[in-house]
Amino acid sequence: MQRLAPALRQDNVPLDLISLIKTILAATKEISFRVSQGHLGDVMGSTLDENIQGEVQKKLDVIANDLFKDILLESGFVKAISSEEEDHSVAGDENGKYIVSFDPLDGSSNIDINSLIGTIFSIHEAPTDIAAGDDDMFKQAGNSQICAGYVLYGPSTMLVMTTGSGTHFYVLDRTHGGYLLVERNVQVPTDTQEFAINMSNQRFWQAPMQNYISDLLAGDTGPRGKNFNMRWIAAMVGDIHRVLCRGGIFTYPADSRKAEQPYKLRLMYEANPMAFLLEQAGGLAMTSQGRIMDIEPDSIHQRVEVIMGSKNEVEKCLSYYK
């Protein structure tokens, strides 16, 4: 099994980017250990604080955020970071070559039930004409990401990452403490009979999504002529990992629960990194209006509609919006 650094060198990843990636992964090893300790690791439960998203922060949201923030800002590689748990971007080294957006703990509602959770990250080059700490430097479209990945804290701790030369799977080897490459160039099947959506929001969806999902549910008695199964892990890392492993369509569509906030998932540290990983694996990552990675961001916590996964099924879903 190949170790991480030689695998990245094989993809011609620059040495300082490899160092930055290793810095990020050092924090994930600490989180993986804390998570595996569960109640013993004092990671369960909520704080009394709310983040800028209006969500009560879980203890592990804050622990993970502080771990990433500290290790990245001290690294010297990073001009600034932006996190789901930080109101604004945080300045690092003015000469840092990179900027990192991250979701320190994805699937927070799963922490206290010992279910699947993860960390998501996205790396861009740092603009030289904007000062560290100015949120504007993060307003870069997903198509200019140079690296994206997630770490899934599951039965095994897995890293799924791309630097633009395919999407690869790694496993954290607890015997020597490093990530080992287990699968190169993962390919998402183009067709699927598995969908993921939070069905409890059905009455709030727009008509095209209502129609698309009801045709899936009609199965072989309906226009699709085949049966579909449903899965919902309530952690994007878990649902997208399943799609990367065996295909599927994952969607968090627009809904009318809150008129001023029709979307749930965040562009910079959820949708964009997952889009890069899926596209590099032959999948599609769209909104009903276009390609997620072509969206020009206007704020670091911007939310978007998400329809992603197996190519032909995503196209089928989008045909309902035409």
Ligand SMILES: O=P(O)(O)OC[C@H]1O[C@](O)(COP(=O)(O)O)[C@@H](O)[C@@H]1O
């Ligand atoms: O609670 P819902 O509506 O099922 O939403 C689940 C979605 O929310 C999220 O948990 C949001 O992410 P965070 O846990 O990082 O806030 C996604 O991982 C997941 O896909």
Ligand SMILES: [Mg+2]
């Ligand atoms: Mg998240």
Ligand SMILES: [Mg+2]
């Ligand atoms: Mg989160």
